[in-house]
Amino acid sequence: GIQVEQSPPDLILQEGANSTLRCNFSDSVNNLQWFHQNPWGQLINLFYIPSGTKQNGRLSATTVATERYSLLYISSSQTTDSGVYFCAAYPQGGSEKLVFGKGTKLTVNP
Amino acid sequence: KAGVTQTPRYLIKTRGQQVTLSCSPISGHRSVSWYQQTPGQGLQFLFEYFSETQRNKGNFPGRFSGRQFSNSRSEMNVSTLELGDSALYLCASSPDILQTQYFGPGTRLLVL
Numbered sequence: 001g002i003q004v005e006q007s008p009p010d011l012i013l014q015e016g017a018n019s020t021l022r023c024n025f026s027d028s029v030n031n032l033q034w035f036h037q038n039p040w041g042q043l044i045n046l047f048y049i050p051s052g053t054k055q056n057g058r059l060s061a062t063t064v065a066t067e068r069y070s071l072l073y074i075s076s077s078q079t080t081d082s083g084v085y086f087c088a089a090y091p092q093g094g095s096e097k098l099v100f101g102k103g104t105k106l107t108v109n110p
Numbered sequence: 111k112a113g114v115t116q117t118p119r120y121l122i123k124t125r126g127q128q129v130t131l132s133c134s135p136i137s138g139h140r141s142v143s144w145y146q147q148t149p150g151q152g153l154q155f156l157f158e159y160f161s162e163t164q165r166n167k168g169n170f171p172g173r174f175s176g177r178q179f180s181n182s183r184s185e186m187n188v189s190t191l192e193l194g195d196s197a198l199y200l201c202a203s204s205p206d207i208l209q210t211q212y213f214g215p216g217t218r219l220l221v222l
Contacts, residue, residue, distance in 0.1 A: 030208060031208055031209065031210070033210060033211070035213070040215070041147075041198050041200075041215065041216045041218070042213065042215050042216070043200060043202075043213035044213075045210065045211075045212060045213075048210045086153065088153075090208055096158070096165065096166050096207060096208060097155040097158070097166050097168060098143065098155055098211065099155070100145075100152060100153040100154075101152075102152045103152070
């Protein structure tokens, strides 16, 4: 089945710093999504981005489907950005099971 | 619109017991999916229901089952609980299949 790999696995920042999280997928995908899981376990939708670039405040995401990767940018990070960021996608033309990466754990220190 | 709700939020059971978890999707959403999250295995797909029919099932033993009702609410059941079933169980709903999924707060299950 499809593999979704995220890097880095862990990231520690000082408040105000910028960061880039990466998601690679081993085959063509549909419906790529980015989520943020807060310390209480809630998964919050950030972006639905099968291709192109989207921005929402300090966060933006870019997916290059032909090269099988997606990037999540966080600018001017805040302590509330801490948590685990997941990307997930449906394999194209095959299983309709959403496949998650293992996540990037982000810690933003004051 | 109200978000996805899950009950109960926390649960403690002992080995051999069974458990039923409930999920109410966002109003108008017809697809409900369940996931298990553990530190070792990450987020794993359990099953998806659409219009009361199971459309997909993950690689879990038959002890894990579920159903969806006509109002799209869904339940999942785990029988003969094992220690390894301790996990965060997440439910997600979407308007249709292969669309953006919206997650509930999860049910934390501890099996002793």
